[in-house]
Amino acid sequence: xxxxxxxxxxxxxxxxxxxxxxxxxxxxxxxxxxxxxxxxxxxxxxxxxxxxxxxxxxxxxxxxxxxxxxxxxxxxxxxxxxxxxxxxxxxxxxxxxxxxxxxxxxxxxxxxx
Amino acid sequence: xxxxxxxxxxxxxxxxxxxxxxxxxxxxxxxxxxxxxxxxxxxxxxxxxxxxxxxxxxxxxxxxxxxxxxxxxxxxxxxxxxxxxxxxxxxxxxxxxxxxxxxxxxxxxxxx
Numbered sequence: 548x549x550x551x552x553x554x555x556x557x558x559x560x561x562x563x564x565x566x567x568x569x570x571x572x573x574x575x576x577x578x579x580x581x582x583x584x585x586x587x588x589x590x591x592x593x594x595x596x597x598x599x600x601x602x603x604x605x606x607x608x609x610x611x612x613x614x615x616x617x618x619x620x621x622x623x624x625x626x627x628x629x630x631x632x633x634x635x636x637x638x639x640x641x642x643x644x645x646x647x648x649x650x651x652x653x654x655x656x657x658x659x660x
Numbered sequence: 661x662x663x664x665x666x667x668x669x670x671x672x673x674x675x676x677x678x679x680x681x682x683x684x685x686x687x688x689x690x691x692x693x694x695x696x697x698x699x700x701x702x703x704x705x706x707x708x709x710x711x712x713x714x715x716x717x718x719x720x721x722x723x724x725x726x727x728x729x730x731x732x733x734x735x736x737x738x739x740x741x742x743x744x745x746x747x748x749x750x751x752x753x754x755x756x757x758x759x760x761x762x763x764x765x766x767x768x769x770x771x772x
Contacts, residue, residue, distance in 0.1 A: 551703075587764060588764065589666075589749065589762040589763060589764040589765055590704070590749065590751075590760075590762040591762075592759060592760070605759070606759070637703050637704070639703075644756065645692075645753075645755050645756050646691075646692040646709075646711060646753075646755045648694045648696075648706035648709050649694075649696075649704075649706065649760070650706070651696075651703030651704045651705065652703050653701075653702055653703050654701075654702075654703050
């Protein structure tokens with residue numbers, strides 16, 4: 548089934564450690580996104596990529612970095628995790644920017660202790 | 661920036677009744693309004709969307725209405741079924757760029 552694959556499904560991470568959340572799509576979508584979902588705050592954009600080779604900052608980018616070496620993959624890296632980064636992380640994609648709905652992955656539940 | 665408010669935060673209805681979720685937005689330049697359904701342990705799934713040049717859109721038991729003057733849009737689910745139980749999110753964007761602004765979600769429970 549076409550869609551977005553995220554890994555891992557869940558992770559417990561010690562504060563100060565680094566981690567990369569993986570995201571792969573097979574729909575040949577140009578645009579990809581990382582959101583975090585926190586109770587009472589909804590979904591907030593961390594970083595985005597309009598097309599392979601380009602990235603941009605969203606609403607809450609601090610402490611996160613991304614890369615887009617090719618169309619399919621969009622990893623999210625936490626260089627030095629802090630407890631406030633405990634959240635559920637969703638990767639999403641869309642055919643392009645603008646009036647397109649997103650396809651979301653199933654999420655990664657990250658707990659920083 | 662845009663501010664999207666969503667109400668109610670929780671909603672319980674009897675099976676077969678209708679459910680209505682309302683969102684307001686602040687940016688008059690917003691022109692694309694999708695709705696997502698999120699089931700437990702899954703990512704949000706796009707269920708319906710509306711563009712600003714349309715006042716209403718229907719897809720079987722689901723409809724969305726848009727009032728640009730009042731800056732609000734609503735999701736209507738008729739003849740609710742237990743499988744409609746989920747968290748529903750509204751969102752708004754200008755239709756350009758990358759910024760979607762999401763509401764905080766409505767947890768809908770359909771009681772059999």
